[in-house]
Each structure stands twice: as structure tokens, then as C-alpha cells.
Amino acid sequence: MSDARAAARAVDALRRGWPIRVGDGGAGLTVLAVESADDVRLASFAPHSLLLSGGRAATLKLANQRDAGHGDAPVLIARAPWIDLAGAVAISDPTLDLATPLKGPFEALPLVNREAATAALELARIAGLLPAFFVGEAEPAAIVTPADVSAHEAVESLAIVTRARLPVAAAEISEIVAFRRPHDAAEHVALIVGRPDGTPPLVRLHSECLTGDVLGSLRCDCGPQLSGALRAIGGAGWGILLYLRQEGRGIGLVNKLRAYRLQDQGFDTYDANVRLGFAMDARDFRVAARMLTLLGQSRIRLLTNNPAKVDALRAAGIAVQERVPLAIPANPHNHAYLDAKRDRTGHQL
Ligand SMILES: Nc1nc2c(ncn2[C@@H]2O[C@H](COP(=O)(O)OP(=O)(O)OP(=O)(O)O)[C@@H](O)[C@H]2O)c(=O)[nH]1
């Protein structure tokens, strides 16, 4: 039986710098996140190897040491004597590459427990940590299976918790609805604007962006997209804005800021994600589909330029009857970001 709470406990343990065991018996790995380790914990953990993401391994030129045919699979390397905590951090964090350009030599080891390794990297993403681990033998603070990690990400347990009237600047007649999963700290919300009139609602999926939504960052288009979407939905008479707690396209605030540092070194927004060891877009739009279903809306018009959002909602059973573009004028700070969205992931206007 899979247990989402076991995965939640593992996420907490990783954030607190405690070792966890991922997987059963011989197919398991005991890991300590490099980012939350310190010298004392490391000394008692006595790791024999390091687990890295495929994206990071590619940057470290470990590709030639890996099994052929496993493109972005995780990579295990031996812990050579030079790999102390600072050495491991330098191996794990691509934003430090300019400061410590020369690292190695590395020795890639066979990775027999790929499923456990992949689940560990997914837990790091959920925890908002760099996807890099010491691997060793120690009493784990949490034990988790890959199935538990999948259960943590499943959307069936997402439920409406409460709702309230919420007049907003863009629409005085609005209601906010809050959603939770029992095991998950993330609280997603929907703003229902206007009153249902029998037509499919105009819907916007907005992924959290602290820098853009709150601070007015000019690096992205999130702030103007949020206000533009609310205006458009208000103007349409009725619709729904889903505010999804998927900061940084699902990699978390801190990792997004790391991606910004990499973009300042010349990598585009997608390559930055991959170099950190994540997917180009790590969001899960099944959450949005579940929210719409709970709100009784299975037919919608979707405000987006991103064809992947349309595909993901359709795959999750939502009938997207129309894609409505949401164009925001570029500024000198975000034009390269907007170009990357168009050229690399087919964003359309
Ligand atoms: N990892 C990462 N996330 C970013 C970056 N810039 C913005 N984001 C995040 O991207 C998300 C915003 O994406 P959306 O506004 O949904 O945009 P989109 O997927 O491009 O699609 P549409 O706006 O619907 O066309 C937010 O979670 C931001 O925090 C970046 O450079 N790196």
C-alpha cells in the first residue's frame, strides 16, 4: 500500500538535513541531501557515493561514463577523498561552476536502483532542494518507496476546504475557494469571478511567482499576466483563475532564483532548469484539472499561450473548447525569456 504521508515525512526530513531510505531492501538507497547536510551530519553518515541528476551529470561531462541509452537518467559517482562537503556542494550546484570550474576526476558507478534514485530526485524537487545526494548507510529518519512518492503527487485527495466571498479590484463579485491535500503543505486557490451563466468559463491557470506576482519583477511576465487575466475574466462576465502553488514551474522559489543566476550567465530559462537537474517544466497540471472538476467545470475556454497547458488539461479529461491568447508587451528585461518560451516550447499568441 502506498502512503503519501510517508513521502511528506521524507520531504520534511530532507529539508531538515536528515537521511532517508528510498526503496525496499536491496533496491533501496539511503540518502542525505547535499544541500541540507553539514559537516557533523556528514561525518556520521559516512557516504560512499553521490547521486546526481542526469542534467547535472551532462554538464560535468559524465555522459561518456554512463550506460548508453539512458539520456537523462540519474548518475551515481564514487565519493573520492577530495569530495568533502564543499566539494560535494560544488559538484551539485551549477551556479558555482564559474567559481569552481575544475572538478574531478569522477568515477561513475553502476546504478542498480534507478527507480529509487529517480524517486529520491523527485523528493528533492518537492522539497525545493538541489537534486543531489550523498549515498551511504545510516539509520534513516524516514522510509519511503517510489510508490509513496507517486501517491504524494496523486491528485485524487485534493479537496475543497473552504470558500468565501472575495471582492477584488478586477471584479467585485468574486469568490475564493481553497483546496488542500491532507499530506501536502501547498494550498491552491481558485478565484471564481462573476456568476456562472451556463457558458464554459474563461479560465486562467496561474502558477505562483513570488518575484513577479508580489515584487513586480520585470524578468518574467507573470505580474502583468495575472492582472491581465483577471481583467479579461472580469470582462468576459464570468470565469475562474486558478492560483497554483507551483513556484518556478514546479522547482520552488530557491531553485528558480538559481535558474536566474544561470540565466545571468547566458543560459536560457529551459537550459537553466535542466542544468540544475530538473525538467524544463516540472509542473503537474493534473492539479488544475482536479480543481476544475471539483468546481463542476469540465468544459472551459483557456487563457494561455502555452500549448502544453491545453494538452495537459485535455489529457486529464477537461474539454478545452478554445485557447484564448494572453499577450503581454515585452520589456528590456524579459524579452529573451519570452523569446525562449516561443522558440523552445512553442508558446503562441
Ligand atoms: N524555473 C523557472 N521558472 C520560471 C522562470 N520564470 C518564470 N518562472 C515561473 O514560471 C511560472 C509562470 O508560468 P506561466 O505564467 O504559467 O506561463 P507559461 O507556462 O509560460 O504559459 P502562459 O503564460 O499560460 O502562456 C511561474 O511559476 C514562475 O515562477 C524561470 O526563469 N525559471
Ligand SMILES: [Zn+2]
Ligand atoms: Zn514570473
